[in-house]
Amino acid sequence: MPAAGTDCLVIYENGQSPKKKEVRYDFPLFLVGVNKVKYVGMALPEMGDGTAALPYVQVDQYRIQPMASMSKVIQSEFKAEYPAILAREVTRAVVKAASQLYRxxxxxxxxxxxxxxxxx
Known part of the structure; x- marks a missing residue:
């Protein structure tokens, strides 16, 4: 049994971190005189959830309590970067559509x- 007032820190990784997956959106361009419909596509990332390997870790009779979650850190960073990612992808799609229209x-x-x- 540990002495009163002492702490033991156990650092461990549990499972897999969240992963990005690509979600594709295709928008039709209706151009006069064109027999087939042309498309402008956009691919945006979406953050999935991480999966824990174990529901908890226990050492002797002590169940380890989490102090921080790297999954939360990764998700908050992604959330902060998403507006720039979205703006870049929308700009790319608009330029692509404009070039098709010009052609x-x-x-x-x-x-x-x-x-x-x-x-x-």
Whole structure:
């Protein structure tokens, strides 16, 4: 039995940390004169949960109480970074959509100037 007023710190890892997974969103672009629908895609990360290997750890008759959770630290860091990640991905998707629209528009104008009625 430990003496009164003494503490014993046990540092251990329990299970797996949270992992990011990718969630993809595809948005259709409806362009006039195009026979097939074009898409602009966005992939955003989503934070999953970590899994504990053991519900608790016990040494002799003492059940170890957690002092900190690295899963919470990882999730809070992800939450703080997410607005920048989202802004970057939305900007990328808008630029991609604009470039597709520009390419389509220049083909339509070229077809109109040359007299070709076939729209690409």
């Amino acid at each position: 389509h528009t220049t083909k339509v104008i070229k077809a109109a100037v040359t007299g070709s009625l076939d729209c690409p």
